[in-house]
Amino acid sequence: MKGRHPMAGSQSSLREANRARVVDAVKKHGGLTQVELAGATGLSAATVSAIVKELVAAGAVEVRNTVRSGRRAQLVTLAHRVGLVAGVVVGYRHLRVALADVSHEVLAEQVLPLPTDHRSDTSLDRAALLIVDLVERVGADLDELLGIGLGLPAPVDPATGMISVRGVLRGWDSVQVAQVLEKRLACPVFADNDANLGALAESTFGAGRELRDLIYVNVSQGVGAGLVLNGRVHRGADGTAGEIGHVQVDPAGRICGCGSRGCLETVVGCPALLEPLYPSYGHVTLRDVVRMTNQDDPGCREIVADAGATVGTVVAALATGLGPQRVVVGGDLAETGETFLGPLRDALRRRTVLSQAGGPDVVPSALGLRAELLGAIALALASTDLFERPDSTDDEGAGR
Numbered sequence: 001m002k003g004r005h006p007m008a009g010s011q012s013s014l015r016e017a018n019r020a021r022v023v024d025a026v027k028k029h030g031g032l033t034q035v036e037l038a039g040a041t042g043l044s045a046a047t048v049s050a051i052v053k054e055l056v057a058a059g060a061v062e063v064r065n066t067v068r069s070g071r072r073a074q075l076v077t078l079a080h081r082v083g084l085v086a087g088v089v090v091g092y093r094h095l096r097v098a099l100a101d102v103s104h105e106v107l108a109e110q111v112l113p114l115p116t117d118h119r120s121d122t123s124l125d126r127a128a129l130l131i132v133d134l135v136e137r138v139g140a141d142l143d144e145l146l147g148i149g150l151g152l153p154a155p156v157d158p159a160t161g162m163i164s165v166r167g168v169l170r171g172w173d174s175v176q177v178a179q180v181l182e183k184r185l186a187c188p189v190f191a192d193n194d195a196n197l198g199a200l201a202e203s204t205f206g207a208g209r210e211l212r213d214l215i216y217v218n219v220s221q222g223v224g225a226g227l228v229l230n231g232r233v234h235r236g237a238d239g240t241a242g243e244i245g246h247v248q249v250d251p252a253g254r255i256c257g258c259g260s261r262g263c264l265e266t267v268v269g270c271p272a273l274l275e276p277l278y279p280s281y282g283h284v285t286l287r288d289v290v291r292m293t294n295q296d297d298p299g300c301r302e303i304v305a306d307a308g309a310t311v312g313t314v315v316a317a318l319a320t321g322l323g324p325q326r327v328v329v330g331g332d333l334a335e336t337g338e339t340f341l342g343p344l345r346d347a348l349r350r351r352t353v354l355s356q357a358g359g360p361d362v363v364p365s366a367l368g369l370r371a372e373l374l375g376a377i378a379l380a381l382a383s384t385d386l387f388e389r390p391d392s393t394d395d396e397g398a399g400r
């Protein structure tokens, strides 16, 4: 039976707190050298060294040789045998699932196409089956799974794990999404908006590393933004922060699934984005448009550039409100590079005063289409107490 080990005296609790700081830093970044750990925790090199030694002895972390800036260094990662976490990202048309160890290393992943207007019950069934499959594929056991991060293309109320706005993702309203998957796999599930997960991943490992304030924008089948403010993902009331897909850009436009008119998503989301191409190009998909844009097709370039400018007007307003250091752009359209990013950046420059003070730079995602999935893994790791498993027999765990 595993329990906490409260040791007497403030010295012991200080030591416990320092150990927790080291474990949390390794958990967040996946692997750090001892010098980087000292920087990340604010502890002295000697304290870090002593704590790492203790944690290695307890089997909580592993140390291996690496090279940093041309010098040999020792990389500290969480011990692989601590367990596994899974990331699941539900998109409008795809389901992405990955299995990772506690050092963020992805062991297996798979993408499945989903039908349009897929429903929560069948999609969550597929996600559960896929996780079981991936666990088997890496030769592990389902009870090694410690937690699951789940991304959804809709605002998610962090308190309930449910989608907090009706109509945004049809077939998923009023479903206790996290609980349903939790029951299927007997494992804790932490649900969040997909763009928030992209923001988390980019700010931890990607194009926003080391930045305290950034906006992450994902433009794929739909449009969403995730905000990192003062170094943390900002979810807002009911998880609705950054829901830019439902900002009105055309007062005389089409009625959106959310019930409003002329939302950004009714202009640059699919199928609206592709519609002007149909008469001349026949049936094309978003991936076709990205590919043809990168092959310099003028019609596709036109569509993508217009979308960049339209998204830019909304991002300009958001950036004026928040004053980010950087705007990171991910999703399918970001793969067209400057064709999409240029007009977006231009709108930000022309429509705000931010640029007069230097302004945020606009860069493509460093993690590409996997940003949300890596964010789901990061969320699962951040939310799971790795060393307090009820079935653990390891009495010398890192303790928290």
Ligand SMILES: [Zn+2]
Residues within 6 Å of the ligand: 245, 246, 247, 256, 257, 258, 259, 260, 263, 265
């Ligand atoms: Zn809407």
